[in-house]
Amino acid sequence: MSLTYGAIGWNRQKKIYDLVLACGIVLYLSLFIGLGAWLNPGATVETLLIRGFGTCALLLLHIVLIIGPLCRIDARFLPLLYNRRHLGVTTFIMGLAHAGLAIFQFHALGDLNPFVSLLVSNTRFFSLPDFPFQQLGFGALVILFLMASTSHDFWLANLSAPVWKRLHMSVYAAYALLIAHVTLGVLQAETNPLLAAALGAGLASVISLHLVSGSREVRADSHSSLSSFDGAGEFVDVCSVDEIAEKRARIVTLAGERVAVFKYDGKISVLSNVCQHQNGPLGEGRIVDGCVTCPWHGFQYLPDSGASPPPFIERVPTFRVKVDGGRVLVNPRPLPPGTRVEPARIDANASG
Amino acid sequence: MISSLRRHHRQAFLVLAVVLPLIFAAGLLVRRSAPVAEAPPVKLPTASDRSGLVAWDEAGLRLGSGADYLDVVPTGAAGFPDILLYWSPGSPEADTPGSQAILLGPIDGVRAQRFPLPDFAREFDGYLIAWSLAHRRAVAVRAWPKGGLR
Numbered sequence: 001m002s003l004t005y006g007a008i009g010w011n012r013q014k015k016i017y018d019l020v021l022a023c024g025i026v027l028y029l030s031l032f033i034g035l036g037a038w039l040n041p042g043a044t045v046e047t048l049l050i051r052g053f054g055t056c057a058l059l060l061l062h063i064v065l066i067i068g069p070l071c072r073i074d075a076r077f078l079p080l081l082y083n084r085r086h087l088g089v090t091t092f093i094m095g096l097a098h099a100g101l102a103i104f105q106f107h108a109l110g111d112l113n114p115f116v117s118l119l120v121s122n123t124r125f126f127s128l129p130d131f132p133f134q135q136l137g138f139g140a141l142v143i144l145f146l147m148a149s150t151s152h153d154f155w156l157a158n159l160s161a162p163v164w165k166r167l168h169m170s171v172y173a174a175y176a177l178l179i180a181h182v183t184l185g186v187l188q189a190e191t192n193p194l195l196a197a198a199l200g201a202g203l204a205s206v207i208s209l210h211l212v213s214g215s216r217e218v219r220a221d222s223h224s225s226l227s228s229f230d231g232a233g234e235f236v237d238v239c240s241v242d243e244i245a246e247k248r249a250r251i252v253t254l255a256g257e258r259v260a261v262f263k264y265d266g267k268i269s270v271l272s273n274v275c276q277h278q279n280g281p282l283g284e285g286r287i288v289d290g291c292v293t294c295p296w297h298g299f300q301y302l303p304d305s306g307a308s309p310p311p312f313i314e315r316v317p318t319f320r321v322k323v324d325g326g327r328v329l330v331n332p333r334p335l336p337p338g339t340r341v342e343p344a345r346i347d348a349n350a351s352g
Numbered sequence: 353m354i355s356s357l358r359r360h361h362r363q364a365f366l367v368l369a370v371v372l373p374l375i376f377a378a379g380l381l382v383r384r385s386a387p388v389a390e391a392p393p394v395k396l397p398t399a400s401d402r403s404g405l406v407a408w409d410e411a412g413l414r415l416g417s418g419a420d421y422l423d424v425v426p427t428g429a430a431g432f433p434d435i436l437l438y439w440s441p442g443s444p445e446a447d448t449p450g451s452q453a454i455l456l457g458p459i460d461g462v463r464a465q466r467f468p469l470p471d472f473a474r475e476f477d478g479y480l481i482a483w484s485l486a487h488r489r490a491v492a493v494r495a496w497p498k499g500g501l502r
């Protein structure tokens with residue numbers, strides 16, 4: 001929740017996260033280079049570094065890509081999501097180190113400009129085994145660069161979360177390019193089955209986790225999707241009050257969008273399920289200190305108005321709500337973000 | 353995420369779930385079988401062959417010669433992949449082929465090879481130099497008096 005866009009807000013969790021990340025990378029690179037030098041005494045330092053950085057970047061990208069579905073499947077993975085963008089930026093930095101060394105090693109020592117050489121030295125686009133795989137890596141690097149450079153909340157706020165999300169969804173294009181980069185590149189010559197097996201396992205885990213969590217979402221949406229309007233034709237019966245745990249929400253799909261129905265202190269309030277920050281699922285969060293708290297990075301909103309408590313300025317749409325005979329009725333038309341709505345009282349309506 | 357984004361995400365992912373395994377499988381299927389260097393077994397010289405040969409130690413080679421040829425027989429796997437053999441006039445202090453050197457040919461290190469000697473080698477004292485192209489250094493140098501070994 002940033003009012004001004006200073007440097008990234010560093011808090012304790014982020015520091016721990018980054019420390020673990022940095023130690024993991026140092027450990028990985030030293031193991032890779034140490035073992036590599038031991039097992040292949042003939043390998044040069046440049047080759048070991050190129051391979052170490054490349055595989056490290058690809059490993060990080062796999063982690064980045066499975067965090068999302070893992071969190072949908074089990075909330076215990078949420079801490080991983082908290083600082084996922086640092087993982088992403090680190091992926092870019094590792095990829096850059098790999099690419100920089102590769103360009104130096106394979107393209108800088110001739111008389112052609114290294115970047116021209118990168119793009120023109122192999123143009124056999126119609127042959128799979130000779131495919132210009134380095135251009136594929138370059139394409140992926142450009143995407144990772146765009147993402148890393150727009151990762152700050154400044155860009156998020158200025159592009160708006162949906163546009164930013166769309167931009168950042170091109171990570172899947174980068175991933176596809178990299179799978180091709182490695183399959184058509186090093187795997188064409190590397191006969192050790194370990195690398196192919198590792199890549200296959202990574203690919204299988206990314207795809208299967210996404211398919212599993214995606215099909216769950218589709219099912220959840222179709223269960224919670226409501227279209228039966230009450231007599232007045234304005235309010236939709238979304239659930240019973242008893243189905244919602246105290247200080248928690250139930251997520252329902254109204255007119256195609258998800259909304260979060262929160263129960264707290266004998267009251268019901270309904271907000272958009274979509275956090276203003278990075279579109280996290282507000283309905284999976286809790287009410288903490290009287291505020292709806294996003295499970296992803298902890299942005300907070302007042303449940304009755306959908307506005308962040310001052311001095312913060314984020315706001316989400318709210319919905320009119322009433323309780324009748326123990327049922328929660330919601331008007332599916334969203335109100336402008338930050339509009340205060342009187343919460344529905346549960347006890348006053350309990351008798352019906 | 354808002355629902356339109358979720359839909360795009362889902363569609364994009366379904367495409368990837370089909371395309372990526374295809375790329376991966378196709379990539380593995382088109383792999384060319386790795387070319388294995390067909391190393392003809394080093395036919396180590398028999399005792400009788402060896403009688404006429406002199407060792408040229410550092411290069412792991414033995415040399416023999418006739419009137420106008422030079423035999424090079426490897427005694428084991430050569431430590432260098434790219435040895436070029438030169439004859440050069442002059443004295444063997446030099447550790448490069450020198451401007452007057454004559455290339456006899458590449459030593460492949462796995463077979464006995466016979467190189468024709470240039471006429472000059474019969475008329476002048478000179479030296480043989482085995483030169484590693486990649487390492488840019490002499491692997492071995494030895495004097496080659498005119499008329500060859502005898």
Ligand code: HEM
Nearest residue numbers: 050051054055057058095099102103134137138140141186
């Ligand atoms: C301009 C961009 C890039 C160039 C020129 C490039 C070049 C190369 C080259 C020449 C290899 C084969 C190296 C070898 O045989 O040892 C390679 C392999 C690889 N690359 Fe890239 N690459 C680029 C971008 C990337 C990026 C952005 C990533 C990951 C985020 C990546 C990941 C890998 C991996 C995992 C391998 C296989 C392991 C290895 O051999 O290094 N590459 N790349």
Ligand code: FES
Nearest residue numbers: 275277278280294
């Ligand atoms: S998405 Fe980041 S706090 Fe909600």
